[in-house]
Amino acid sequence: MRATLIIINHNGRHLLETSLPAAVVAARAAGDHAVMVADDASTDDSLEFVSLDFPEVQFLAFPRGGFGRTCNRAVEAAETEAAVLLNNDVVVTEDFLPPLLADLADETVFAVGCKFLNPDGSLTHALGNRVSGEWRRDLLYLHHETDPAQLTETCPQLYANGGGMAFRRRAWEALGGFDDLYLPIYWEDADLGYRAWGRGWRVLYEPASVVYHDQGSTMGRIQRLPQVELISARNAVLFTWKNLLDRGQFRRTLAAQSRWVADDVLVGGLPNRMRALLAATKRLALAARCRARELRERTVSDEEILKRARGESA
């Protein structure tokens, strides 16, 4: 199975200096695989860097679209059976690709996520390893495995992190890729994984596919910004509105969301939850359209999705 390694880039020339050579080496080591840089309207010299130093790498410059939309455009442009999405701050190991492609040979598998490590070899917490989920009172809570002893075998997980995931393009297209509902970023990969499980596919975690993530380089820095926290909280609400189809749980969860807003998190004095809920309300019409599609196409219940993603049932 041929694959295209797609590095998503936005003003990340300094990050490409490390991540791109590693991707090129890994693509060559695993056979005849392609490497692409999907650029989200960079204003730095990423284009010059790639075209001069890596002429074999395809550089696609897209208009500003946010993470999800740029991924969708890049996957559409790829011509291989499989694709691997990589953040520009993720440095792959030379042999990371074959285990991913071996897992994808199983037709029931939609996507496979890599093992994310910090540069010092410890598990990174910014990009999740073996993610599971649980509907609590107000939202879907995500759990990232932090015990290295639990991360030694290929196993199911709720979703593969968009920073390092492989998938079959046909299945991606059937699912419609990342949803614009979550633009510009956050929760689109969780949503995609949830939808894949909901249609009967599986998502796996592959510990043999190791990549390194320098948390301090991009997301680790911006995750502290209140605006980014607001987008993440808004998208967590939108995820619920779109994906939680169990009627009783849906009503209980929405009732709990009003209490969630009342007990706000005081981060820098910002009432984030109320702002997040109001921001989500602005996208209500779009969320309703996406939810209607889920109602038509979902074949697996919410409870069963989470069970399967934890490896508790077939």
Added chain:
Amino acid sequence: MSGPSHTVLLLTFARRGEEAAIQNALTALAERVPGARVIAVGTPVSAPVLRALGIADILVYGDGKSARQVIEEAQLFMPEVAAIIYDHPRFAAHLKLEALALAIGVRTILRFLPSPPLPRPETIGRFRLALSVMAKGLQMLFRLCVGMAATALACSYLCWYGRSRGGRGASRT
């Protein structure tokens, strides 16, 4: 404000990882009320943190004990000073800490505003604290109303749209 007979009531919902901030507050408190005996009111989560910092007397709130029981137990110690540490990031926690300080009926109330790295206690009068509790209560009520309105709108619209355009799907499987 000095002398070994003073009892200080420490009100905090600290969690693991906040030991340094609590230790700084304790140091500042020791300068303000030297030699005082410290009684803490905390949660099941904060109790181990407080114990690790050498506080032996901890009244655990929310571990099968009602707020009323905690208030009555705290009153038995007859504390002269209450110190509130605003370490917990949630709105309701701030409200509870202030309400506890008021209800216990301590004469002098100090508060450590979250201003790392060196928190300095400031005295707050009971009247001002009561106003703060009222303001926070009203704000929570307002937020609850906004939240209920927004989620009711969302729930109605999503259910209506789903019925008119959606299908059976897996919602009842």
